[in-house]
Amino acid sequence: MKFTLFALLAAAGLGSLGTAEAKKLTHKEATAKLSAAGVKWESSGGCSDKNGASCTSFTGVREETIAGAITLKRACGCSVTITGGTETGHASGTYSHWNGYKLDFKKASGLNNYITNTFTRIADRGSDPQYKAKSGNTYVNEGNHWDVTFFTDGS
Incomplete structure (x- = not known):
C-alpha cells in the first residue's frame, strides 16, 4: 500500500526520493523559483560563485531541494533566508551541499519555533540538536x- 501510494504521488510529481538522477538547476533557475515563492537568500561575500567559500551558490542544486525550501517556507508561514547552498567549504559526502542536497538557513524565531515544535527530535549529530520531518528531511x-538535508521535496 505504501509503495503504491508513493508511486502514485511520484508519478503525479507530488513526491520524490533523493536520487543521483534528480534534475540539477542553474543558479539563475534556482533563484527565480526562490524569488517567486518569497524565499530569501544572502551571501556573506556578496557573490554566487560555487567555488567561493564566502558565496552562496545554487549552481547544481537539486530541483527537489529548492522545492523543499519553498515547502518549508509555506508550511512555516514565516520568513526564511538561505545562507548556504552548493558552494565550496561545506563537508563532503553523498548528501552534501556540493551535491545539491543541503541548504543552510539563517536562524530566526519563527523558523526555530516551527522546526522544534513540528519535527521529531532525534539523536544529536555530534553535539548539535537534530530534528527529522515525516518526509525524512533532517534539520540540524x-x-x-x-543545516537542512532535503531527501525529498516535502518539508
Missing part, C-alpha cells in the same frame, strides 16, 4: 544556522 541546529 549548528548554532548560528540550520
Whole structure:
C-alpha cells in the first residue's frame, strides 16, 4: 500500500526520493523559483560563485531541494533566508551541499519555533540538536544556522 501510494504521488510529481538522477538547476533557475515563492537568500561575500567559500551558490542544486525550501517556507508561514547552498567549504559526502542536497538557513524565531515544535527530535549529530520531518528531511541546529538535508521535496 505504501509503495503504491508513493508511486502514485511520484508519478503525479507530488513526491520524490533523493536520487543521483534528480534534475540539477542553474543558479539563475534556482533563484527565480526562490524569488517567486518569497524565499530569501544572502551571501556573506556578496557573490554566487560555487567555488567561493564566502558565496552562496545554487549552481547544481537539486530541483527537489529548492522545492523543499519553498515547502518549508509555506508550511512555516514565516520568513526564511538561505545562507548556504552548493558552494565550496561545506563537508563532503553523498548528501552534501556540493551535491545539491543541503541548504543552510539563517536562524530566526519563527523558523526555530516551527522546526522544534513540528519535527521529531532525534539523536544529536555530534553535539548539535537534530530534528527529522515525516518526509525524512533532517534539520540540524549548528548554532548560528540550520543545516537542512532535503531527501525529498516535502518539508
